[in-house]
Amino acid sequence: MNAVTPAPEIDWDVLQDAARKAMSHAYVPYSRYPVGAAALTDDGRIVSGCNIENASYGLTLCAECSMISQLNMTGGGRLVAFTCVDGEGEILMPCGRCRQLLYEFRAPGMKLLTVSGIRTMDEVLPDAFGPQHLEGQAGK
Numbered sequence: 001m002n003a004v005t006p007a008p009e010i011d012w013d014v015l016q017d018a019a020r021k022a023m024s025h026a027y028v029p030y031s032r033y034p035v036g037a038a039a040l041t042d043d044g045r046i047v048s049g050c051n052i053e054n055a056s057y058g059l060t061l062c063a064e065c066s067m068i069s070q071l072n073m074t075g076g077g078r079l080v081a082f083t084c085v086d087g088e089g090e091i092l093m094p095c096g097r098c099r100q101l102l103y104e105f106r107a108p109g110m111k112l113l114t115v116s117g118i119r120t121m122d123e124v125l126p127d128a129f130g131p132q133h134l135e136g137q138a139g140k
Contacts (some may be wrong), residue, residue, distance in 0.1 A: 078107035
């Protein structure tokens with residue numbers, strides 16, 4: 001029988017501090033709207049990211065995108081808890097695109113610190129489309 005590894009304890013203050021630190025590295029010469037993101041992984045690591053703009057706005061990377069890149073570059077895993085902040089260090093709600101990205105890399109029961117308090121991924125992206133919908137679809 002496999003032992004179930006307990007989820008790491010969520011220290012929201014530490015996550016917010018990590019998001020604020022990440023935000024300080026944002027490259028935002030066009031919007032002047034820095035964003036930082038941070039998440040706790042299922043193995044206890046904290047990953048973070050910031051937004052990186054480009055003169056071609058469509059090529060801009062959201063903070064969540066750079067955070068997921070860090071997740072994959074540092075060993076992968078699943079996200080247990082997430083938060084993001086604006087240039088004033090205040091909590092932001094991730095946009096729809098980023099909610100989809102977070103959904104893809106979430107652990108079961110993932111929690112988000114939002115402007116409305118702590119919410120589950122299912123609450124911020126109900127009835128989400130995900131990898132489970134594509135199983136068995138390769139080659140069709």
